[in-house]
Amino acid sequence: MKQRLFSILKFIGFMILSLAPLQILVILIGSQSQFSTMVNSVFGIVFFVLTISIIIFLWKRYIRYSNEKAQKIGLRDLGFAFLFFLMARVIAVVGTLLITWIHGEDMTANDEAIMSITDNSGDFLAFYFFLFVLSLSILVPIAEELTYRGIGANLLFSKKRFWLPLIITSLVFGLMHSPTNIISFLMYGCMGVVFFLSYHRRKNILDSILVHIFNNGLPAIVITLEFMGVF
Template sequence: MKKTGDQLDIIVKILILIGMFLLVLLVPTILQIGGAFPNVSWAIYAAAVLFIVVYIGIAYLGWWILKPNLTRPQFTKFTSEEINTVFKTYGLILILNMVFNIVMKMVFHSDATENQNNINALLSSNTVTLIVFGFAGAFIAPFVEEFIFRGIIISYFFKHRAWWLSIILSGVIFSLGHASSNPISFALYATMGMILAYTFKKSGQIKMSIAVHMLNNTVAMILTIVGLLLTK
């Protein structure tokens, strides 16, 4: 029987979180290695397949760790009220992102975060990577990141006290996982992480924050890919 967060030593919980955090940071390296051999087509395809397999494996591992800590069904059918909440939450994230981006452009004369620049560079490397990373970013990353940055963090740390502390912690660690070149871009991702954490904690269902995250990533990926294709 797997242990819940309440049954684990704090050191073990921290090590689990660090391990999952590093896996999320390192998995894009697989695509970068494949792209380092542009004249070897099989290397690019092999890297793409390995990336998807490993990423899905990380998602499964995150769910395996998280599941014992959950006390209610998580992936029930969405109600109309829940769908409405998902779109409202995404709208809030969209507005805040626009505000942060405007301030970042005014202060740092940049309208893109370092994380977005890294994504653009990876998507621009080759067509296979564009398709695979675009798909993974929209449909796999929301599961991976929500299981880790929302589910595990909130279930493992401050679960029974300091209601807002786990939300803040979730946002800060989520932002640490996204490259930030200045305090405003860091605040942007931290705020998004806190909104997703609040959504999960308030609803008690990880499907809610996953749905918001997936909607956000899908729209962002579509706009990014269209923008890259138009500039070629």
């Protein structure tokens, strides 16, 4: 019992650690006007180094708890990744439509928070904007997959389990994306299920990371085009 409780506390710590980079970047972006370009550049470099260090730390813990080796991704695996990505997109679109229909909201609170950061994108330092897009599209998906699918599924459950880690890690994933109603909670939870299935197919964390990057890449592209004034 004590060991299980300790494992849960460690998992909570890993979740907080995976959330830290984006939260720190939001603070840096919000306070950028208070510092010179040189100071902001130093902060940005420190942030990038810190984020990479966190990802390396999470990767090592994932390897320790899972004893798995990352497998190469071939064309067949790319095809599966794209199919899982389409599943995630269908869930996101249907969930957003239901939220709009039932609650009259254009998007989830999580998406609204992301978009609010870029509402004044014209005031962004280009360096911070690059870090934001890089974090949203690549760094955050890597950290989240290592935490939820990699560490969570292997730290808290035995390798023979399937349904319990799928359900628990997906529900936690949904809770950590700021749901304000049952639909947004289920939407992110179901997306967590898709990411888990993509990981579990070969027990390869690179597969779910790729699907997550595909998924987050869409809003990152839209935000970048808006920043560039394309539309």
